[in-house]
Amino acid sequence: MVKERMPRIHLLRNGQFRSWTRFRLCIFILVVFFLTNIAFGIMWLYREPVVQESLAKKKNDIYKNAVESHPPRLDxxxxxxxxxxxxxxxxxxxxxxxxxxxxxxxxxxxxxxxxxxxxxxxFPKEIDFSKLKPKNEVFTKGNGYVEVYDRYWEQLTMNLRSFIALAGQAKIGGKRVVEPKVKSSVFGDRNGMPLGTYFYMKHFNEILAASNYATIATHDEYRAECPSDDPEHVNIHFLYSQKGESFTRAKLKLNDKEYDEISAKARKTGWTVCPKLKNFIQDYSKGKQICVNTEMYKNWTKLEKDVIRGAKCVTIGHWRGIGGNYRTHFSEQNFKIKARDIQYALKVPSSILNEANEFENSKIRxxxxxxxxxxxxxxxxxxxxxxxxxxxxxxxxxxxxxxxxxxxxxxxxxxxxxxxxxxxxxxxxxxxxxxxxxxxxxxxxxxxxxxxxxxxxxxxxxxxxxxxxxxxxxxxxxxxxxxxxxxxxxxxxxxxxxxxxxxxxxxxxxxxxxx
Known part of the structure; x- marks a missing residue:
């Protein structure tokens, strides 16, 4: 009897073993499948967008998903x-x-x-306003004026810095700089708004005077002191070198032959009369038109002596500031306060202050x-x-x-x-x-x-x-x-x-x- 039951018990245990093995195998497969899906999901979540040029619509969708898939949680x-x-x-x-x-x-x-x-x-350099003597220097008329006729070529920061740099050079010649009109960060837009739209002008002039820079004259003052029919009015066209050459040629609307002829003459002595440009500065076309080689004039005093020659009114066709290859190279070494430091010290007008205050009070608090x-x-x-x-x-x-x-x-x-x-x-x-x-x-x-x-x-x-x-x-x-x-x-x-x-x-x- 016992001998007959033993094989049956053995077979039952083998069947249970096979069933348990199959159960564990199924559990293992499910766990692997589950982990694989999680891993794939994580990889998909942080994938870089795959963009194919031939699939424009798919490119938009993939890129959008890639950007939006990053949650803001630190962990x-x-x-x-x-x-x-x-x-x-x-x-x-x-x-x-x-x-x-x-x-x-x-x-x-x-x-x-x-x-x-x-x-x-x-920290930014602190400017000592106690050096401003006398205080009425800010508003007195100067011995002459320097205006930039055409639009400055950069955006707000560098345009402002170029303008301040010009104020430093104008002071050397005993002149004031004419206020540029501003619009959408551009300086010199003739249909623009007053410079006071961007800056508190009284403070601006005080900083310039305290730093021994020329102060700012209004357009009305300039027009009154520098009539458009004055034949002694000096119009200067800087011939910017290297990277600025194609820019200058295009700005002056000269063909290659005309520009090369003028440039060659200016290289000999540093400057040359260029009557062909009398229509470029239309407001003062009756004045003298002079082209200046920027590589040969690195001292504003020399420019005053050779080119301006005591003229009260000076208009610069286009001004690219002082610095690298496509700018002028006038020296700023004698200035105790740099144009950058003056820029950092400027204040915005009350209109911008009020706008900022209102935003903070209503949106941030x-x-x-x-x-x-x-x-x-x-x-x-x-x-x-x-x-x-x-x-x-x-x-x-x-x-x-x-x-x-x-x-x-x-x-x-x-x-x-x-x-x-x-x-x-x-x-x-x-x-x-x-x-x-x-x-x-x-x-x-x-x-x-x-x-x-x-x-x-x-x-x-x-x-x-x-x-x-x-x-x-x-x-x-x-x-x-x-x-x-x-x-x-x-x-x-x-x-x-x-x-x-x-x-x-x-x-x-x-x-x-x-x-």
Whole structure:
């Protein structure tokens, strides 16, 4: 009996074993399938957009999904290879100073590390107004005038710096500079608005006088003192070299032969009479037309002696400032205060101050973090993927500062907004992009940090007014984070540092992705 049951018991145990094995195999397959789907989902969430030129519609959808797929939570973003506590510790180390945050640029984006560097704080130069003697010097008429006739060729910051540099040279000749009209950050637009739209003019003139620069004359004064039919009026056309040669030729509307003839004559003695240009400055076409070689005139006193020759009224056809190959080369070594320092010390008018105050009182109320993004200056030396990485890193850093300081408001100014840079089209030529690229990236920037933007009213739509209003708001932030670089950003950082010069509370300037 026993011998007959044993095989049956053995068979039953084998059957149970096979059933258990099959059950465990099924569980294993389900677990692998589940984990694979999770891994695929994570990879899909953080994928870089795959854009194929032949699939325009798919390119838009993929890019949009890629941008919108990055949530603003610090614990999910992984640009900073560390914990949130470690990031907060690094941010605390930079309080009341400047912190530089840069990618190591190993050449392999997967291996790039983020480097924190703590820099010595360099506040803007303080100008001593007590040197202004006598005070009525600001408003007295000068012995002569210098006007720029054509539009300045750059944007707000560099146009302003070029204008201040001209004021320094005009002082050498005992002249005043004529106020340029302004419009959408352009200087010299003859249909523009008064310079006082951008700056507090009384303070502007006081700073110029205190710095031993020429002060500013109005257009009305210039017209009264320099009649258009004056044959002694001197019109100067600078022949800018190298990079500026094609610009100069086009500006003067000369063909190659005409320009080469004038340029050759100017190279011999430094200047030459060029009557063909009498119609370029139509307002003073009866005056003397003189072309000047910028390489041979590096001293304004020499220009006064050889070219201006005591003339009371001088008009410069187009002015590109002082500096590199495509500018003039007049010396600024004897100026104790540089044009850049004067620029940083300027104040905006009450109209912009009131606009900034109203925005803060109605939209922010209380302490806030300020963010300024110059994305174009990241894309040009790198590419769009680097800009996206920088924005993710910015999101991590801002959200860490929020938690660290119990601040929930973030003000954002970006060159990707509808009031931002006008040169993005050229910067994106080498990048795969579509018509929604900038707006999508900008939307991610705003949503990832819950940012607040300044929306100008109809009366404040001028690009220069918007920029200066944003600068004013940014300067008052508790923390300032910047991405990119550029002259306007340097100006904004100087205003922020000046605002916090004597601040003993926690504040910091954090520059990111500036190389």
């Amino acid at each position: 999910i973003l992984t640009e900073f290879k560390g914990t949130s506590e470690e990031l907060c510790s690094k941010l605390r180390s930079g309080y009341r100073g400047i912190t530089s945050v840069e990618y190591s640029d190993s050449g392999n984006s997967e291996e790039d590390t983020i480097v924190f560097t703590y820099l010595k704080t360099s 209380g302490q806030y973090i300020a963010v300024q993004v110059r994305g174009e200056r990241v894309v040009i030396p790198h590419d769009l993927p680097r800009l996206r990485s920088c924005l993710r890193l910015l999101s991590e850093t801002v959200n860490a500062l929020k938690k660290l300081n119990d601040i929930d408001k973030v003000f954002v100014a970006s060159d990707m907004s509808s009031y931002g840079s006008g040169s993005w089209e050229d910067s994106l030529k080498k990048e795969l992009h579509n018509e929604n690229t900038l707006s999508d990236i900008h939307d991610f920037l705003i949503s990832s940090i819950d940012g607040i933007e300044y929306k100008p009213t109809r009366k404040n739509l001028d690009q220069g007014v918007v920029a200066l209003t944003e600068m004013t708001i940014i300067s008052r932030g508790r923390y300032l984070l910047t991405i990119g670089s550029g002259s306007f950003q340097e100006w904004t950082k100087a205003k922020f540092l000046e605002h916090h010069r004597h601040d003993t509370t926690n504040w910091s300037l954090i520059t990111m992705c500036s190389k």
